[in-house]
Amino acid sequence: MVLRRLLITQLVIYTVAIAFLAYLGVNDFAIYISLVTLAYLATILAYSPLPPKARTAANIVAAVLVAVFLYFAVIRILQILGVSL
């Protein structure tokens, strides 16, 4: 039951957030993935504790999303600092 509620909440938040960004004309993958990561972490925390195996999967997905987010964040910071890649 907790999983179902978590998934429904995530689906609603993702859809609203992505639709809103698309409406604003945002076309930057980094912004979308940052917002999705934020929504993901918030919903996982809100619905914790998850069942054991789901918790492991949620942690792995969180690590991947945060890694992708960090990649774009580092690129952006380096651009601001004027470091050419």
Place this chain on the structure above:
Amino acid sequence: MALLILGAGLSAIGYLVLDSIPVLVLGVSVITMGVIAAVGEGSIERVELELARPGWDDVAMLLESLGAASRAIYLPSSYTEFRAPIALVPLAKPTPPSIKLPRGLTVRYGSEGEAGLILHTPGTAAVTMCASVGALGSDLGASLTNCLVNHLAVARGVAVTTAESGYTVAVRGSRVQDIYGNTLVRSVLGSPTASIVASIAAESLGSPVIIEGEESRGGDVIIRLRVLGHGP
């Protein structure tokens, strides 16, 4: 799994066909949801099953300490004073009772003072649930299909054939979890699937039933039931 496929499809369409970042990200989001759904599905049920297992371990120890190793006799509700289908584990001769069994754990029945244990099994719960919605009748095949497939949804199909001294029941795609492992309970009561089938058979036929044997064949569980004579 459906969410994973949907997410992968959305991502592919967003990236390759529409060249749309919002659709691509929506696909990635659905994939993350699919991973959690696929891995977490049924995990709470598995935890609950593990939490309930000590009860069956206690039953196994009780059976071991009493030296009860013969197959249980599945009785319909008409054989008990408390109107519940039960499994009678005979401690000596496996004969069906000639009296209506009273409520309790141990019981004496028959003219020679036979004793046995009264156990409530998964079949007891299944019969109670199915009887409450009128899924049980006098036809064994229809009762098993109505109860296991249509009402409880714990199997994909049931086929019943008449054998010499009883019935052979093939349960296709059983989803009943193994609630008591490979303990003495299994050799006395049979597997949970067989136990449920035997209870429904006893209730449907109105006669005591014994599980003569069972085997797994592919995705099917083949259960051989022997119908005993009428009692009280």
